[in-house]
Amino acid sequence: MERYDAVIVGGGPAGSTCAWRLRRAGFEVLVLDKQVFPRDKVCAGWITPAVIETLHVDVEEYRQGRVFQPITGFLVGWIDGLATETRYGRPVSYGIRRCEFDHYLLARSGARLRLGEPVRTLDRTDQEWLVNASIRTPLLIGAGGHFCPVARFLGAQPGGGEQVIAAQEIEFEMSRQQARACRVAPEIPEIYFCDDLKGYGWCFRKGDFLNVGLGREDTHRLAGHVSAFSQFLKRRNRIPQDTPERFKGHAYLLYGHAPRKLLDDGVLLIGDAAGLAYPQSGEGIRPAVESGIIAAEVILAAGGDYRRENLEAYRRRLMGRFGERGKMEVPHLFSSGLKQFIGKRLVATRFFSRHVILDRWFLHSHQPVLSTRR
Secondary structure: OEEOOEEEEOOOHHHHHHHHHHHHOOOOEEEEEOOOOOOOOOOOOEEOHHHHHHHOOOHHHHOOOOOOEEEOEEEEEEOOOOEEEEEOOOOOEEEOOHHHHHHHHHHHOOOEEEEOOOOOOEEEEOOEEEEOOOEEEOOEEEOOOOOOHHHHHOOOOOOOOOOOEEEEEEEEEOOHHHHHHOOOOOOOOEEEEOOOOOEEEEEEEEOOEEEEEEEEOOOOOHHHHHHHHHHHHHHOOOOOOOOOOOOEEEEEOEOOOOOOOOEEOOEEEOHHHHOOEOOOOOOOHHHHHHHHHHHHHHHHHHOOOOOHHHHHHHHHHHHHHHOOOOOOOOOOOOOHHHHHHOOHHHHOOHHHHHHHHHHHHHOOOOOOOOOOOO
16 A cells, blocks of 8 residues: 555646655655656647746757747737737747646656556545555546546536537648648647637647637537538648548636635646636646646645645635636627627737737736745
8 A cells, every 4th residue: 555645646737746846845745647658649739938937947958859939929810810919029928738748847846757547547535545545545546637526526517507618639750742731830829719719720730730729619510510610721722732631629717716625624627627727728737737836835724734724825825826717808709798798800900909809818928927946
């Protein structure tokens, strides 16, 4: 029987960040994940300088043998409609491949790893958790994404009653011929809103890798919307004509629309398991990283007493950082109120595209960096 100070289920950015912070404080931490890393992960994959600063990433070290694509602007518009380009003259984000980024963070965390092992059983006994009948811990942290088994233990019902964003995307390494045919500039990702404002698509070139995807608030005919978007990009000669059509799907909850229970005695949810993706863009890496840091700091302050009342500070700090659930500044990128407010001309205007869609919704440049100690 193994025993750890904390067991984290899920080795993505939320789980590895929380493990990294706890390990620096001397905790014995185990990360359990059903996948073996590096693993394939569908994600458009860009991180802001705020994420790099929070994680204290050594950029020069990271870029050795990994994709690290500076982003200095965006093209924003409508599918089959107008678009406008915004240039910043400096990097405002960096494109990464999630298979590389997640593996880097997990290896750097210093935690013990049991990879390729799913959670089979989960029991609460004598103020401890018993995981897979072989691991004991007083503290369980759910970081396993939308379908996290810890979230299900706390009552979450993925696929039943939760309002999710469904997305499909593909990422592949282009051949030389495909790279020549791709008109998307590596430093200028392209974002295109659906005509009904129920979602948006993107295409993003990271060196020789191309990522194309689309997400929507409804799952009805999602594959059809994705196929139509891909055909639109090909008609505009933005992507190679022989871009693969076998897209992979995933789902996530938006902050403010996630009714999940965040904590209980000896247990916390972080990242996508808690439903923390930004409501305006659906981006989840920064909220995942920050929730991992916040959770670790609350855990350390609890001094080994992980009763619910001592972990309640985690909920309060999330509210202080991301806003009160159900009372967001912009409740949902695709809300009915926003549909009445936004017209096609507004999205395609340079001012609104830069200062609202990009600066506020996608880059969150108004939000200060979550500082952490080295």
